[in-house]
Structure formats: structure tokens, C-alpha cells
Amino acid sequence: MRLSGSSEMVAQGEARVVDVEINGSGEADLGDLKAREASVDISGSGEATIAPTEAADLDISGSGEVTLLTNPPRLTSDVSGSGTVKREGAADDESKSVTVAEATGMHVGDLDGSKSNNGSTWTATVTVTVHDSGHAGLTSANVTGSWSNGGSAGCTTNGAGTCQVSQSGIRKNVGSVSFSVTGVTHSTLSYNSADNHDPDGDSNGSSITVTKP
Numbered sequence: 482m483r484l485s486g487s488s489e490m491v492a493q494g495e496a497r498v499v500d501v502e503i504n505g506s507g508e509a510d511l512g513d514l515k516a517r518e519a520s521v522d523i524s525g526s527g528e529a530t531i532a533p534t535e536a537a538d539l540d541i542s543g544s545g546e547v548t549l550l551t552n553p554p555r556l557t558s559d560v561s562g563s564g565t566v567k568r569e570g571a572a573d574d575e576s577k578s579v580t581v582a583e584a585t586g587m588h589v590g591d592l593d594g595s596k597s598n599n600g601s602t603w604t605a606t607v608t609v610t611v612h613d614s615g616h617a618g619l620t621s622a623n624v625t626g627s628w629s630n631g632g633s634a635g636c637t638t639n640g641a642g643t644c645q646v647s648q649s650g651i652r653k654n655v656g657s658v659s660f661s662v663t664g665v666t667h668s669t670l671s672y673n674s675a676d677n678h679d680p681d682g683d684s685n686g687s688s689i690t691v692t693k694p
Contacts, residue, residue: 484509486525497680503527503545506603512550517680518616521547523564536616539566557615586614587622588676589662590642592684594691604649605691607660611638613670618642623666629659653693661688 484490493513500520501509504516509529511519519533523545530548531537536555539547541564548567549556558566583671589610597604611622621641625635628648636644651658665672677686684690 501529529548586618586673587611587670588673589686591679592689594689595690596694598694602650603693605658606645606646606647608643609647610643625664626660626662657690659688659690
């Protein structure tokens with residue numbers, strides 16, 4: 482979602498991830514939009530109200546203001562200028578700017594499986610998402626893993642922090658296969674497997690099972 486100038490936006494419903502960019506004095510009221518993760522980037526005097534349940538990544542440059550209606554367990558804020566991050570119900574002196582140190586770790590933030598039919602065989606594909614410690618997609622992370630029916634695979638994340646591994650030629654009498662992440666390497670960040678997670682719940686962030694089509 483992008484707002485420029487003095488635009489206003491109100492949204493309701495449900496979303497897995499909300500990404501808001503405000504340039505200027507725009508206002509985004511997303512307090513009634515149920516989301517697991519929210520990212521807000523304000524340049525100027527814009528205002529945003531959000532209610533993420535798991536994570537919030539806030540970047541304010543100028544006099545912008547973000548109001549949190551929830552208390553997400555993972556909160557990353559980088560504020561420059563007179564901007565503020567507020568929690569609903571907090572006293573005025575509790576509203577403050579928070580500058581977070583540069584990310585030093587990384588983890589798997591999502592595993593998604595898909596499959597396709599190839600006549601007498603089928604193919605399993607897993608999309609891996611790698612996050613830094615601020616839960617932003619991480620590029621150039623090298624992922625390695627193994628398949629439950631034998632073989633290893635690896636991929637390197639793109640600008641969105643995702644990459645894919647596939648196993649083809651699986652016989653139809655094999656009902657499912659699992660892919661397990663065995664390692665992630667990066668030029669500057671260390672891998673924290675204990676932080677692996679999956680927001681949509683179809684894996685534990687470290688291993689996922691794909692059933693045949």
C-alpha cells in the first residue's frame with residue numbers, strides 16, 4: 482500500500498502481511514485490519530495505525546507517527562527526526578523513538594510446498610523465505626537441505642528473500658516427501674535455527690511435508 486501527498490486510507494479484514502509506505506502527510510488507518518506482520522515506512526509527517534499480532538517493522542524519517550493497537554512480540558523500529566511510535570493507552574511520556582541496532586542474525590521465516598503431476602511421476606517444490614533478525618527478507622542467503630527420500634538440494638535467496646528447491650521424478654506410489662533445512666549461510670549474518678518459524682502454520686520453519694498431487 483502506497484500513499485503520497487495528503488491521501489487517506491482505511492482498511493478492514495484479514496491479511497498475512499501488511500506493507501505500508503507513506504510519502505508526505507498521508508494517513509493510513511489499518512487498526513481493523515487483522516495481520517500477522519506489518520511493515521510501515523514513513524517519510525514526512527504521515528500517520529499510520531496498525532494492529533499486527535506477531536511482528537512490526539517500523540521506519541520513520543521526519544515527524545511521522547505510528548500507533549500500535551497491539552503488542553507484537555517482535556518489534557523493530559528505526560526513527561530519525563521527531564517521529565514517534567505510540568502504543569494505544571500509553572501516557573504521553575511513554576511515546577518514544579527507538580533506534581534498533583543493525584541485524585546480526587538470520588533464520589527461516591517461511592516454508593511453502595507445492596506439487597505438480599508429470600504422468601507416472603510427480604514433482605515436489607519448496608519455497609524457502611529467509612529473514613534477518615528484524616524479519617525483513619534477506620537476499621544472497623545460501624540455503625541447503627535434504628529430502629526425506631534421499632538427495633540434497635540448495636538455493637540462494639533473491640531480493641525478496643526467497644528461493645526454491647525441487648525434486649522431480651518421484652514415483653506415484655510415494656505419497657509424500659519432506660524437505661528439511663540443514664543450514665543457511667550468508668556473508669555477514671549468522672544462522673539461528675531456533676528462530677525458524679512459519680506464519681501460516683504449514684511447517685515448523687525447519688521442515689515441511691509435500692503430499693503427492
